[in-house]
Amino acid sequence: MRRIFNLFKKDVLLGIKDIFILLELAFAVVIMFMLLFIFPKEIKQDAMVYIYDQTGLIQNIIDQFAEKADIDMDMELFVDNREDMIAGMTKNKSAMGIIISYGEETLYETEMLVQPYTTKAMMKYVETEMEDMLSILHPPFGTYPLEIYNSVRITSLQEGLRDEIPFNKRVLPPIIMMMVGIIGMFAMVSLIGQERSDATIRAFRVTPAGLWGFIFSKHLMLMAVSIATFSILYIPVIGGFQGYLQALLIIMLTVIFGSTIGIILGSFFDNPMTSMGLVVLLMLVISLPAISLFAPVFSPLWLKFIPSYYTLFGLDAAMFPDNNAHIIWQSAAILGALDLVLVFLSAWIFSTRIRREA
Amino acid sequence: MRQLIQMFKFDVKTVFKSFMGGYIAIVPLLIIVVLRFFLPDMDSTTSTIAVVTEGSHAVRQEVIDELESFAKVIKYENIDDMEQKLRGTGSAEGLYWDPEKEQYVSVLERNIKANTIFSTGARMVRQYYVKANYPERTKTNTFTYGVPEELSDRSEVSPVATMGGSIYIMFMVFIGSFIIGLGIVNDKELGTNQALKITPLTKSEYFIGKSIFPFLIQLFYAIVALLILGLMHVNILQVYIVVLTSFGITLFIGLLIGALAHNENEAIGIGKLLGMLLMLSILGGTLLPDKWQWVVYWTPFYWVFDILEAVFTETGTWIDFIWKNAVMLGTTSLYFFLLRKPITKGLS
Numbered sequence: 001m002r003r004i005f006n007l008f009k010k011d012v013l014l015g016i017k018d019i020f021i022l023l024e025l026a027f028a029v030v031i032m033f034m035l036l037f038i039f040p041k042e043i044k045q046d047a048m049v050y051i052y053d054q055t056g057l058i059q060n061i062i063d064q065f066a067e068k069a070d071i072d073m074d075m076e077l078f079v080d081n082r083e084d085m086i087a088g089m090t091k092n093k094s095a096m097g098i099i100i101s102y103g104e105e106t107l108y109e110t111e112m113l114v115q116p117y118t119t120k121a122m123m124k125y126v127e128t129e130m131e132d133m134l135s136i137l138h139p140p141f142g143t144y145p146l147e148i149y150n151s152v153r154i155t156s157l158q159e160g161l162r163d164e165i166p167f168n169k170r171v172l173p174p175i176i177m178m179m180v181g182i183i184g185m186f187a188m189v190s191l192i193g194q195e196r197s198d199a200t201i202r203a204f205r206v207t208p209a210g211l212w213g214f215i216f217s218k219h220l221m222l223m224a225v226s227i228a229t230f231s232i233l234y235i236p237v238i239g240g241f242q243g244y245l246q247a248l249l250i251i252m253l254t255v256i257f258g259s260t261i262g263i264i265l266g267s268f269f270d271n272p273m274t275s276m277g278l279v280v281l282l283m284l285v286i287s288l289p290a291i292s293l294f295a296p297v298f299s300p301l302w303l304k305f306i307p308s309y310y311t312l313f314g315l316d317a318a319m320f321p322d323n324n325a326h327i328i329w330q331s332a333a334i335l336g337a338l339d340l341v342l343v344f345l346s347a348w349i350f351s352t353r354i355r356r357e358a
Numbered sequence: 359m360r361q362l363i364q365m366f367k368f369d370v371k372t373v374f375k376s377f378m379g380g381y382i383a384i385v386p387l388l389i390i391v392v393l394r395f396f397l398p399d400m401d402s403t404t405s406t407i408a409v410v411t412e413g414s415h416a417v418r419q420e421v422i423d424e425l426e427s428f429a430k431v432i433k434y435e436n437i438d439d440m441e442q443k444l445r446g447t448g449s450a451e452g453l454y455w456d457p458e459k460e461q462y463v464s465v466l467e468r469n470i471k472a473n474t475i476f477s478t479g480a481r482m483v484r485q486y487y488v489k490a491n492y493p494e495r496t497k498t499n500t501f502t503y504g505v506p507e508e509l510s511d512r513s514e515v516s517p518v519a520t521m522g523g524s525i526y527i528m529f530m531v532f533i534g535s536f537i538i539g540l541g542i543v544n545d546k547e548l549g550t551n552q553a554l555k556i557t558p559l560t561k562s563e564y565f566i567g568k569s570i571f572p573f574l575i576q577l578f579y580a581i582v583a584l585l586i587l588g589l590m591h592v593n594i595l596q597v598y599i600v601v602l603t604s605f606g607i608t609l610f611i612g613l614l615i616g617a618l619a620h621n622e623n624e625a626i627g628i629g630k631l632l633g634m635l636l637m638l639s640i641l642g643g644t645l646l647p648d649k650w651q652w653v654v655y656w657t658p659f660y661w662v663f664d665i666l667e668a669v670f671t672e673t674g675t676w677i678d679f680i681w682k683n684a685v686m687l688g689t690t691s692l693y694f695f696l697l698r699k700p701i702t703k704g705l706s
Contacts, residue, residue, distance in 0.1 A: 018620075020627040027631045034638075040650050065472065086508045091648065093517050093671055103500050112503035116514040124428040125405070125478075127501045132481040135498040143498045144484065149475075152462040152483040156469035157444055171641055178637050183630075190626040197547075197622075271544075276536050276626070281385045283633070284529060285392060292448060294645060299406065299448030313447040327447060 007217035011191075012224070018194075020187065021225055028229040031179060035237050041166040048094060050085045051078050054101040055108065061137050085113060098126065100134075107143065108134045158323055165320055172237055173315040174290040176247075180230045181254035181311055182286060184222045188262025189275050191218055192350075196270065201354055211351045219259055219343075226255045238319060246318035246328045253335035254311040260342035267346075267353040289313075310334045361559045365567025369541065386530060386579045390586050393522045405429045405478050408443040410436060410454035417453055417462070421486050425453075429478065441465065453479040513672045519587045520670035524663050525640055526583045527576075527601070531662060532636050534572035534608035536629050539615025541568050542705070543625040546616075561705075569609055576601050576608070589670055596669045596679060603683045604662045606690045614697065617704025639663055658693075661686035 015021040053059050059078055079085045085097040097113035110130045112123060136142045195201045201214070230251050234244060261282065269275035289309035292299045293316060303309055314331030317324040407425050409417045412435040425431050432450070434440040440452045444467050452465030464479035488495060505512075513520070545551040554564060580601045584590050611632055619625035635657050642654030643663040654660040665682045668674030674682075694701070 018623045018627070020623060023627050023631055027634065031634065031638075038653055040646070040653065086506055089506070089509060090673075093512075093673065097506075106497050106500045108499045110499050110501050112501065113506045113509075114503055115509060116505050116512045117516040119516075121428040123503050127503075128428065128481055128485060129478075130501060131497060131499045132484055133476075135484075136475060138498060144488065145492065148484050148487050150461055151487040152464055152480045153456075153459075154464045154466060154469065154474055154477050154480055156466040157441065158468045160468065160470060167645075171645065174641070175634075175637070179634060186626050186630040190623040194621060194623045271622070276533075276540065276629075278385060280529065280533055280536070281389050281392075284389050287637075288392075296447070296449030299450075309447070324445075326445065330446075 004213055004217055004220070007213055008220045008224075011217050011221035015221060015225065020190075024183065024225055024229050025232065028179065028232040031175060032233050032236055035168045035172065035175070035233075039168040039171065041168050042164075048092070048096070049077055050088045050095060050097040052080070052082060052085050052097065052099045053078065054099070057137055057139075058100060058133070089113065089115065096122075096126070098130070100130075107138060110134075169237060169319065170294075172233065172319060173293065173312050174287070176230060176233055176251060176315060177254065177290075177308055177311050178283075178287065179233065180226050180251055181308070182258040182283065183226055183229070184219075184255050184257075184259025185262045185265075185279055185282060187222055188218065188259050189266045189269070189279060192263065192266030193269075193271060196266075211354060212347060215263060215347055215350060219256065222259050223252055223255055226251065243318040243321060247315050249332055250311055250314035250318060250328065250335065253332060253339055254308070256339045257307055257335060257342060260339065260346040263346040263350050264342075267350045307335060307338055361557075361563045362567050362570075365559060365563060366570040369568055369571050372541075372544075386533065386575075387582070389529065390526055390579075390583055393526055394586050406432065406448065406450040407479055408432045408434055408440045408450050408452045410434055410440050410452075412436065414457045415454040417455055420490075421453075421462075421483060424486055425479075425482050451477055451479050453483075511672070513591065513670070515588055515591075515670070517671065519589065520667060521644065523583050523587045523589055523670050524666035526587075527580055527604070527666055528636060528640070528659055528662050530576050530579050531604050531608050531659070532611070532633060534576050534605070535611035535615065535632070537572040537575070538568055538608065538612025539619070539629060540622060540625050542612070542616025543619045543622055547621055565609075565613070565705075569605070569612070572608060572612070573605055576605065592670055592672060597666075599679075599683065600662065600665050600669065603687055604658075606687055607658045607662065610658075610690050610694055613701050613705065617701040635659055643667070655685075656689065658686050658689045661689065 012021070051058060079088065079097075082097075082099065085099070089095045089097055093115065096115065096118060099111040099113070101109050101111075103109035108130075112126055114123065135144050192201070195214075201211075207213075227248065230248060231244075234247060235241065238244075265275040265278060285306060286308040289303050289306055289312050292303055292309070293312050310331035314328050314335070317327035317331070405428075407429045409422060409425070409431055411417060411422070411433040415437055422431055422433075432443060434443065437452075437454055440454065444450055444452050444465060449467065451467075452463075454463050454465070455461075456463050462479070462483045464477040464483070466477055469477075542551075545554075551564075559567075577598065580597055581594075584592065584594070584597065611629075615625050615628050615632070618628050636659050639654055639657045639659035640663065642651060642657075643660055646653060651660070651664075661682055665674070665679060665686065668678060668682075
């Protein structure tokens with residue numbers, strides 16, 4: 001234990017000397033201030049669908065519904081003419097427009113203005129939605145035969161809409177993942193590279209601490225730095241310790257994951273420079289699940305094979321509790337199991353490679 | 359000029375000797391293939407419906423067929439498994455048949471009390487029911503769609519591909535910086551920079567020589583990105599101008615890494631932190647609405663993203679293109695100016 005502690009002390013001192021630890025801490029402070037004072041808290045997203053309702057039907061119903069349900073539905077989606085709609089679509093490249101008017105052959109006519117890249121599936125979706133909505137809303141009692149309403153009922157797992165999360169808090173999970181979670185991937189590669197070039201790795205083979213002690217102390221050092229940077233970012237931005245321990249658990253498991261990958265890369269590449277391309281590639285792959293976090297409808301199965309998926313959703317569930325505690329434990333279990341395998345695998349690969357080098 | 363070419367040759371030789379060359383050739387290609395791989399999934403998604411397909415709660419195949427025409431349908435054996443999907447990550451709706459009440463049940467993750475009618479599943483079921491039981495009923499709505507004349511000159515390539523292309527080129531700018539920075543640090547560690555002092559090579563020739571290889575890599579992969587992401591119809595001259603102007607950022611970050619770091623450890627640490635600027639720019643550029651994007655105006659990466667987005671979606675004018683490039687170069691020069699002392703000191 002004492003040996004490990006001494007090694008840990010040495011790693012921390014070297015980390016401070018190499019300014020690596022100081023840089024991590026300073027940058028965490030800068031990002032924290034940016035999130036608190038520069039990034040907006042409340043943002044109103046640009047409309048995705050503009051509606052020009054010449055019949056006034058939809059606007060009235062939405063107003064009545066909003067009043068009855070006591071919710072704010074000021075979505076800036078209604079426009080007064082086609083020109084405003086085109087202007088909105090020109091500005092927002094993903095936006096579409098719907099013009100509703102009274103029809104000649106049918107009760108209503110709907111013209112959907114799309115972007116050249118709007119998919120057929122989206123058009124079919126809107127067509128189904130408009131037919132159904134207008135069939136229900138047409139005054140006084142809709143156009144559907146009454147029995148149709150009995151063909152389906154709606155239930156839900158939870159009541160009420162999720163509280164609006166401030167934007168600067170919403171972006172915290174990916175920032176923490178990139179800034180803290182994958183610290184090990186970069187750091188381990190360079191720490192091992194440094195020890196290799198100084199030939200200190202070989203010396204460790206004959207010390208009582210051995211190569212396992214060497215790796216263990218580096219894991220400890222990176223976890224200590226991660227706890228500090230994580231706390232600098234988390235506590236002020238979230239505004240307290242809500243979900244702190246759960247989020248810390250998830251991020252520590254991610255740090256271990258990143259560190260083990262760093263050890264494997266460091267074992268195979270003599271020079272950290274040569275492994276950087278691979279690290280950047282992994283960084284890109286690891287950031288992909290963030291798309292699913294911000295656009296939940298994009299959630300293909302293959303995304304779940306990327307470990308950072310569990311980091312992001314685990315952090316999100318810990319930071320913004322919403323009957324989703326099981327996601328935290330599920331994520332922790334998956335990351336934990338993965339870490340268990342990778343810790344031993346990386347240590348085995350590392351010691352085998354180093355012995356061979358000798 | 360001869361010295362420059364010699365320096366470039368030396369650089370390429372060193373890079374390929376350490377297998378770095380192989381990685382530079384393969385890794386960006388892998389990155390772009392990864393991007394290409396996930397684009398179709400992004401494009402085809404409108405909503406996800408989890409349906410029960412086994413036992414007494416099974417949804418009829420005809421309803422599933424209708425749903426599949428616009429949504430991603432995931433099949434489950436029972437209600438518990440289906441609800442498990444809804445409780446998990448991502449966003450989805452559920453659908454099953456209730457044999458006792460002889461009606462479908464559309465399950466939402468969350469709902470407000472006042473809504474007893476609207477959900478994607480409920481819409482589909484009602485229309486299926488009408489079609490099956492009232493084949494003669496006229497539709498309530500005539501639906502047409504089309505691209506308005508004013509937007510007809512826009513590219514047909516999805517915003518996902520254009521965004522992916524922009525992010526990829528930004529990554530290449532960053533990789534280029536790493537190559538320059540780590541190359542300088544490597545020379546510092548091996549003492550090559552000292553040896554070069556007694557050669558006719560000037561300092562500027564040394565740095566220019568070090569920059570040629572990453573610049574060529576960026577040029578090459580810009581065209582590879584356009585090819586693989588199906589963006590060859592865009593203005594290639596504009597793309598190359600952006601690669602050229604954004605090389606200012608590559609050079610700045612590369613020199614900064616080279617100047618501040620004394621060894622590869624420090625270089626990687628500094629590089630990783632500067633990578634956060636890249637990430638903030640991507641987050642700001644993709645998630646912030648237009649009126650809030652000023653928040654990330656200070657990072658030159660944001661301007662690369664913004665310019666490339668306009669070039670790939672063919673929505674920008676030459677005037678916009680020029681002033682945005684000027685702002686990008688201006689912000690980069692400002693950082694150069696502010697940090698000129700530590701950079702000069704670190705490199706001397």
